[in-house]
Amino acid sequence: MTETKHTAGAFDIRNIIGLLLAIYGVILTGMxxxxxxxxxxxxxxxxxxxxxxxxxxxxxxxxAWARLRPIKVPEHVEPVTDDPTRPAPKKRPRGGH
Incomplete structure (x- = not known):
């Protein structure tokens, strides 16, 4: 079974950072x-x-970095099963601290 993958696109953090830096760059260049x-x-x-x-x-x-080297996101990710060796969260006693 072959996994299909798509790119992160607009949700890639490099696009968001690049856009913000470019906007500030345009403002400062204009100033x-x-x-x-x-x-x-x-x-x-x-x-x-x-x-x-x-x-x-x-x-x-x-x-440009985000466009040239896009992050591949798999279509299907296996659900994480709980590790039985991990300790359970401690319960708080009733009526106390």
């Missing part, structure tokens, strides 16, 4: 391009622009 760069506070560097570009690169890298 670096269109807002006052305030270079006197950062020693002559437009920190918003460079941080935004770095976040865009890393976010797109996460998304």
């Amino acid at each position: 670096g391009l269109f807002a006052d760069p305030e270079t006197e506070k950062t020693g002559g560097v437009n920190a918003n622009l460079w941080a935004g570009l770095a976040l865009l690169v890393v976010g797109l890298g996460f998304i």
Whole structure:
């Protein structure tokens, strides 16, 4: 019997992290391009622009990684049977601590 598998798709954590980083990257890049760069506070560097570009690169890298190496999820997973050697949870005495 061959197992069919599908990919995690949108539920892959790399897609979620990549999307969040890319969104922050777009916001910071826009702030670096269109807002006052305030270079006197950062020693002559437009920190918003460079941080935004770095976040865009890393976010797109996460998304590319998830697309190139998707996580395979099996269609059917065997149910976990309880281990008889595992101790049962202790019951609390009635009316006490």
